[in-house]
Amino acid sequence: MFLQQNRGSGRRRGRVRAAGVSLAATAALLAGCSGGGDSGRGDGTLIVYTGQAGDYQINFNPYAPARLDGDGTIFESLFFYNLTKNEEPQPRLGTEYAWNEDGTELSVTLREGVTWSDGEKFTADDVVFTLDMIDKHPTLNAVGFEGEATAVDDTHVKITFDKPSFLDGPYVLGRVWMVPEHLWRGIKDPSKDVIREPVGTGPFALDTFKPQAFTLKANPDYWDGEPAVKRIRYLSLSGNQAGADALAAGKIDWQTGPVPDIAGVEKNYPGYRAITVPMNQTVLMTCAEKDRGCEGPQTDPAVRKAIYHALDRTQLNELAFQSTSSAISPGFALPERDKALLSDGLGDRLAPMQPQVSEAAQLLEEAGYTKNGEGIYAKDGKAVELTIKVVTGWTDYITAVDTMGQQLKKAGIKVTPQQLSWNEWSDARGQGRFELLIDSLYQGPSADPFYLYHYFYSSETTAKVGETAQPNYSRWSDTRxxxxxxxxxxxxxxxTAGRQPHFDAIQEALEEEMPYIPVLTAGTTSEYNAEKFTGWPSEEDLYAFPAVWQRPDHSEIFKRLKPAG
Known part of the structure; x- marks a missing residue:
């Protein structure tokens, strides 16, 4: 789905395939990428597949939308928050933190004895520099941080705010990647530099980079001890089928994405297991705001809402996602984790699983659309014809958009899938060069929907078409x-009582305008090699969100894994 945060933003997921790739061809490609057959398989090397299709373009800037990796593995935050549970964060570069009573001052104690991977000492000055940097560069500032950081001494930082800012805490503590002042202060524009030779404090460092694969190596001087996993090799393959073939051949150890017969992973792939966790929300992103340069029928809320009602989500789940997805709320609070926060003012607490074609028709006709001779709605001579961008090889998403095309045609809406390389797709998303685009909205630094709302719906995180949005890709915002x-x-x-009226206002605005059209809550499935590595998250011990593209959760998993035997 996305490399996130992202896919995505990659964040975040691995969803790729190339039609007709044979097992032998996949094995040959993997052997070539790893330097020959199974070399390195006995030295603690973990081979992962994030869903990358096509060559890698070097970028280890943890603040760049198109970064390959680095946040959590190379660059660290002060604490680690587990998105799957509402619990206290685990210390990383910080050891303790405390708010004053009115939420205007955050005090942080830093870990002693930490060094950057080039041997320089990590101090409070690096923290202050990093926070000042994101404050000065809006594209780096995912939640609108406006605090002022001061180094009290080498291991203590005080961050002051002009107004109560409790919800800045998980972001500042858990999603600000500390960078070395002695190297970054000379970077003119930290939002654009690709950081070819990253220097961090994390458990891993960059080892080698090639367009087909790159490798991280364990940091022998890591403050928490050198990881048991000595190398992490990231492969670029040709798609989901290639990933499934690689699993069958035992050539990769962890991927997040679909394989045929997900329920039968242990039988079909001996030594492997699978885990599915509902978390990110699959959407049709729309470039929604005309005033920021968006063009196309999707700029009309009536069209967006008609698409919402015309989708057959049950069929999409069965055909594209092997029924691993679940219901989604148009208010974008997670139906299970955030159940108590769902607004009573929503027209639909959950999006309909069956199509409502008559409702879609009514919305369009009330907005002045009529069907043309081809049965497609049109207004002012312009038909409701749209292109959906999707990454080549993301087979579940490709199946989804193909199926949507058939469903929406019944409602008088024409959509045409357009497959792009991940780099082209990511650039189009960031610059607003799309009408519709399939992706997922990811969660924030802690188990709270506030962060998703701020990331994807705030005026502070968007930009005009042609400028980089990070990550309000829809270009939509609303004063409410x-x-x-x-x-x-x-x-x-x-x-909770004081917060709920504001959650109500947000959710009701999102349902009314629908800049991101809700599809389903994705069931994120990973397949992992339990025979060669131990310590994976499980339903009984879900210590991190287990997706290979989820940062920094993947780094917490890398730290805990051990080669079996």
């Missing part, structure tokens, strides 16, 4: 949402 987000930042998370 901005006001509610500003209010939520100043309310302690324990004050």
């Amino acid at each position: 949402v901005d006001r509610a987000l500003a209010a939520l930042k100043g309310i302690d998370r324990e004050d």
Whole structure:
């Protein structure tokens, strides 16, 4: 689905395939990437597949939308938050933190004895420099951080805010990747530099880079001890089928994405196991805001909402996702984790699983659309014809958009899939060069929907078409949402009654305007080699969100894994 955060943003998922790739061809490619057959398989090397299709383009800037890796593995945050549970964060570069009573001052104690991978000492000055850097560069500032950081001494930082800012805490503590002042202060534009030779404090460092594969190596001087996994090799393959073939051949150890017969992984791939966790939300992204340069029928909320009602989500789940996805709320609070926060003011607490074609028709006709001779709705001589961008090889998403095309045609809406390389797709998403684009919205630094709302719906995180949005790719914003987000930042998370009216306002605005058309809550499935490595997350011990593209959760998993035997 995405490399995220991202896919995505890659964040974040691995969804790739190339038609007709044979097992022998896949094995040959893997052998070539690894330097020959199974070389390195006995030295603690973990081979992962994120879904990358096509050559890698070097980029280890943890703040770049198209980064390959680095956040969590090479560059660290102060603490680690587990997205699957509402629990206290685990120390990383920080050891303790505390808010003052009114949420205007955050004090952080740093770990002693930490060094950068080039041997320089990590100090509070690096933390202050990093926070000042993201404050000065809006494209790096995912939640609108406006604090002022001060180094009290080498191991203590004080961050002050002009107003209560409790919800800045998980972001500042868990998603700001600390960078070395002695190297980064000379970078003119840190949002664009690709950082070819990354220097961090993390458990891993860059070893080798080639367009077909890159390798991280264990940091022998890591403050928490050298990891048991000595190398992590990232492969670029040709797609989902190639990934499934590689699993069958025992050539990769971890991938996140679909394989045929997900329920039968242990039988079909001896030594491997699978885990599925609902978390990110599959959407049709729309370039929604005309005032920011978007063009096309999708700029009309009536068209967006008609698409929402015309989708047959049950069929999509069965055909594209092997029924691993689940219901989604148009208010974008997670139906299970955030059940208590779902607004009573929503028209649909959950998106309909069956198509509502008559509802879609009514929305379009009330907005002035009529069907042309081809049965497609049109207005002012312009038909509702749209292109959906999808990454070549992401077979589940390709199946999904193909199926959507058939479903939407019944509702008088014509959509045409357009397959692109990941680099082309990512660039189009970031620059707003699309009408529709299939991807997922990812969660924030802790188990709280505030962060998803701020990431994808805030005026502070978007830009005009042609400029980089990070990550409000829809270009849509609303004063009601901005006001509610500003209010939520100043309310302690324990004050559930005080927060709910603001969540209500956000969710109701999102349902009304629908800049991201909700499809399903994705069941994120990973297949992993339990025979060669131990310590994987399980349903009983879900210590991190187990997706190979999820940063920094993947680094927490890398740290805990051990070669079996």
